[in-house]
Amino acid sequence: MNLLSPTPDTPQRRERSVDRILQILEFLHRHGEGIRIGALAKALNAPRSSTYTLVNDLTEAGLLETSPEDGRIFFGKRMYLYGLNYIRENSLAKRARLEVDRLAKETGETSEFCMLQNGRYTIMHMRPGNRPFRISSAVGLQIPIPWTASGRLLLAGFSRADIAELIPDEDLMLPDGRVIDINEFIDAIEKAQREGFCLTKGLVDAVTQCLAAPIYGADGKVEATICLVLPVDLSDDQTGQLRDRLMESSRRLSAQ
Amino acid sequence: MNLLSPTPDTPQRRERSVDRILQILEFLHRHGEGIRIGALAKALNAPRSSTYTLVNDLTEAGLLETSPEDGRIFFGKRMYLYGLNYIRENSLAKRARLEVDRLAKETGETSEFCMLQNGRYTIMHMRPGNRPFRISSAVGLQIPIPWTASGRLLLAGFSRADIAELIPDEDLMLPDGRVIDINEFIDAIEKAQREGFCLTKGLVDAVTQCLAAPIYGADGKVEATICLVLPVDLSDDQTGQLRDRLMESSRRLSAQ
DNA sequence: GACATGTGTCCTGTATACTGGACACTCTGA
């Protein structure tokens, strides 16, 4: 059940439609925009005919949709509705969502709930603050782990080898071209683990800092994070108060 | 490709795994909460062994998740992420989401974007207003069509027979027990179509009214609606202004 | 006009995924 194996080695092999479906969905997710069926089949190294029938089935069911103008297919309405069930019912996600909304309302700052998803950093829920210059990131997008304070918390307990393997080299380069040293990054992870929170300044852009706190699962591992996106020019006093409030949310969401 | 056919007539028939998957997802969506695999197989009239392998595959892929405490399965994180792609990329949904947010901000009233989904009324996106008593409904939930102003707009152009078939009898009963007369309901649909908007008072509860405007697709049919949830005790003047603003959003989102 | 490239549909044979049943467990409650 490898999610992305367009079977490069064995050209002759029947795939189960389950696997094909999973490959299609995962490909679309990474691709991030619509694609024509032919191109999709080629990208997955799948037979065109099978791809047609599968995509048609999924489209008929509403999980995928076809763009009327150029025939590209992409995720559909029903996929969205099904997905909403998760955030509504999953206990952690549900509670975290409420907590993020409350945190944003109380502090007036942009708040986020983040998890590692398949080895990539993902914003699961976000509530913008009410600052005039609106700091925000798109929900559901995947961002290089080293760019974020949450990422440093989420890697707590990972071995040096795990970390080196998990982070592709290109993810160490920031949007402005600077490159993060892997050793400093690992030090930051250990520091974050010791302190129980993490603050990063000016990584993604020069005017924001990111303050993150861990959410622990029942096994004591960091399962997710909750974080605030702030302007860099806050006083120590303000930052301290925000951190206290954030830690309260962190405790509230952690198991036990 | 009938979404919900647990093959009641032909007990002996192999199903394609695609269809089984679609049945599973649809069932979970309607069920609304986790279910154990055995019960799922029974509910779908599917063989237990097939259900196990399928569900395990989907779980491994993250589309479903197993509750650690009681083993119930439900939608997973990945389903949510995939679904987010839809709302982010689909042009109408994307634009409607922005418009709803803007409308809520400008008016301070709870705003919603709604569509018919598989013959049921669905709130696709909602932004709460800033009234102290917060009026809101859950996103993604499906609500009986006759309870809503948007529902009356969405049925524009449907024949009497279509409407009678689409609306189950129980959906005509309001939360407080009153029953809507089907003829009055159809009259209201025609009135809404003529006027290009719809106002309903005190349907779901006594203190709210709902003001909805249609969003027309390229084919001139009502594809979705945008609506405001308001307290009933507004002045005619206030209601008029809100309606004008709402109609502006409606025009902006309609094709052409 | 000829050619290359892509799209959507249909058909056939065969590799194999699905089914049904059996098995070993774990809980319940009587």
Add this chain to the structure above:
DNA sequence: TCAGAGTGTCCAGTATACAGGACACATGTC
């Protein structure tokens, strides 16, 4: 203690879904 119900895994046979290719059509470009 035993019966009943449910869970999770494994196996073998066969119905059938998938792969591969052919076809007709639409584009674009030389």
